[in-house]
Amino acid sequence: MHENQHNAVSRRSLVKSGLCALTGIAIVSLAGTKTWAADKKLAKSAVQYEDQAKKEGADCDDCIQFIPGKTATALGTCKIVEGEINPHGHCIAFSPKPRK
Numbered sequence: 001m002h003e004n005q006h007n008a009v010s011r012r013s014l015v016k017s018g019l020c021a022l023t024g025i026a027i028v029s030l031a032g033t034k035t036w037a038a039d040k041k042l043a044k045s046a047v048q049y050e051d052q053a054k055k056e057g058a059d060c061d062d063c064i065q066f067i068p069g070k071t072a073t074a075l076g077t078c079k080i081v082e083g084e085i086n087p088h089g090h091c092i093a094f095s096p097k098p099r100k
Contacts, residue, residue, distance in 0.1 A: 041082040042093070049081060053090035061087035064095045 053059045060066045060078065066085065069076040075084040080093055 041078070042080055044081060044083060044091070047081055047091035047093045049085075049089060049091040051086045051089050053088055055090070058090055058094055058096075059087060060085050060089045060091075060094075062094075062096060064097045065093065 060076070061068065063078075065079040065081070066087070067077045067079065068074075068087065073087070076087055077083075078085045081091060
């Protein structure tokens with residue numbers, strides 16, 4: 001009977017250790033996925049990007065995600081949309097810059 005109790009404790013310890021290991025693996029996997037997702041940009045078609053905005057004040061250069069080009073009229077880039085971005089373009093991911 002003493003041997004059965006010892007085996008039960010060993011199984012319990014083994015299961016507990018296994019669950020801790022699986023939890024650790026899941027956390028590391030999720031953290032890795034989050035980093036990968038942050039590096040991946042959306043396709044222009046996914047955000048319905050257009051080269052010309054239809055609504056004044058909603059141009060890409062008015063968006064917090066826009067990264068300007070080397071000159072005021074040069075194409076820029078976006079933090080979340082792939083490719084070159086027209087400063088006067090627009091997409092559904094538009095997020096206005098904070099007012100000063």
